[in-house]
Amino acid sequence: DAKTTQPPSMDCAEGRAANLPCNHSTISGNEYVYWYRQIHSQGPQYIIHGLKNNETNEMASLIITEDRKSSTLILPHATLRDTAVYYCIVRGGWEAGGTSYGKLTFGQGTILTVHP
Amino acid sequence: NAGVTQTPKFQVLKTGQSMTLQCAQDMNHEYMSWYRQDPGMGLRLIHYSVGAGITDQGEVPNGYNVSRSTTEDFPLRLLSAAPSQTSVYFCASSLRGKLFFGSGTQLSVL
Numbered sequence: 001d002a003k004t005t006q007p008p009s010m011d012c013a014e015g016r017a018a019n020l021p022c023n024h025s026t027i028s029g030n031e032y033v034y035w036y037r038q039i040h041s042q043g044p045q046y047i048i049h050g051l052k053n054n055e056t057n058e059m060a061s062l063i064i065t066e067d068r069k070s071s072t073l074i075l076p077h078a079t080l081r082d083t084a085v086y087y088c089i090v091r092g093g094w095e096a097g098g099t100s101y102g103k104l105t106f107g108q109g110t111i112l113t114v115h116p
Numbered sequence: 117n118a119g120v121t122q123t124p125k126f127q128v129l130k131t132g133q134s135m136t137l138q139c140a141q142d143m144n145h146e147y148m149s150w151y152r153q154d155p156g157m158g159l160r161l162i163h164y165s166v167g168a169g170i171t172d173q174g175e176v177p178n179g180y181n182v183s184r185s186t187t188e189d190f191p192l193r194l195l196s197a198a199p200s201q202t203s204v205y206f207c208a209s210s211l212r213g214k215l216f217f218g219s220g221t222q223l224s225v226l
Contacts (some may be wrong), residue, residue: 032213043206043217088160104215106158
């Protein structure tokens, strides 16, 4: 799986957009970018994933650069409840089949603190 | 749907004791996995299963056993607990690459 690099911590004011970057320069053509977050003591929560097109759902938007070497998770209107550790993960999608499609390797992530 | 249910939420063991962490899911997901999380660290994969009767090792399998006799259940067994196994354990099931996690078991080995 491709390695990812994220800043260890970021701050954001409540109500503003939070833009969390992730570098994955060794990503291969069939690898997806997944984002999860973990609020203190809870199990990680799936946010969004994408291959090469930008994606949006009710939680966030995912912007992937054209060369796919980096991506940005955008929380459009951050709230205090968005304070969490955000993990960017790269790996083959479920369509890849085999026995490893569900294996996700979690790094250190980015600690996002949303301030009032 | 209850999702992924883990029991117990908290457990204290003495060194050398054995125990089983329970994990059950009601979403009919084929893929299930166990992770451990140590303070200040990300999650590390212990074991995973792609369906009933099929299991495989993750990054840190030593000291743990798993079995998958049904789609719903994926228990994690500690054979002889050691202080190094003090951690928070998360079970997850997966659908199309999306992991759904349980609320975790906080285990302390004295």
